[in-house]
Amino acid sequence: MKFLGDENLDWQIVERLRLNGHEVLYVVEMEPGILDDEVFNLANNESAILLTNDYCQTVRTRHYSPSRPY
Numbered sequence: 001m002k003f004l005g006d007e008n009l010d011w012q013i014v015e016r017l018r019l020n021g022h023e024v025l026y027v028v029e030m031e032p033g034i035l036d037d038e039v040f041n042l043a044n045n046e047s048a049i050l051l052t053n054d055y056c057q058t059v060r061t062r063h064y065s066p067s068r069p070y
Contacts, residue, residue: 001022001023001049002022002023002024002025002046002047002048002049003017003022003023003024003025003048003049003050003051004024004025004026004027004039004042004043004046004048004049004050004051005017005024005025005026005027005028005051005052006027006039006050006051006052006053006054007026007027007028007032007033008052008053008054009026009051009052009053010053011026011028013051014026023048025042025046025048027039027042030042036054039052
């Protein structure tokens with residue numbers, strides 16, 4: 001599976017997923033400090049599952065429509 005780890009995700013989780021054979025993009029290694037909307041767009045553009053500890057911001061910021069692809 002392909003994941004995108006937000007910069008607030010602990011690096012040990014990223015490393016464990018990589019050791020288990022998953023492709024993990026990590027914001028810390030790519031573009032630290034990018035805005036939440038940019039993180040969402042990056043995950044969408046990469047067809048990656050977003051992993052974040054920023055639950056409240058995620059729920060408040062982004063609402064998906066069933067008619068719109070993730």
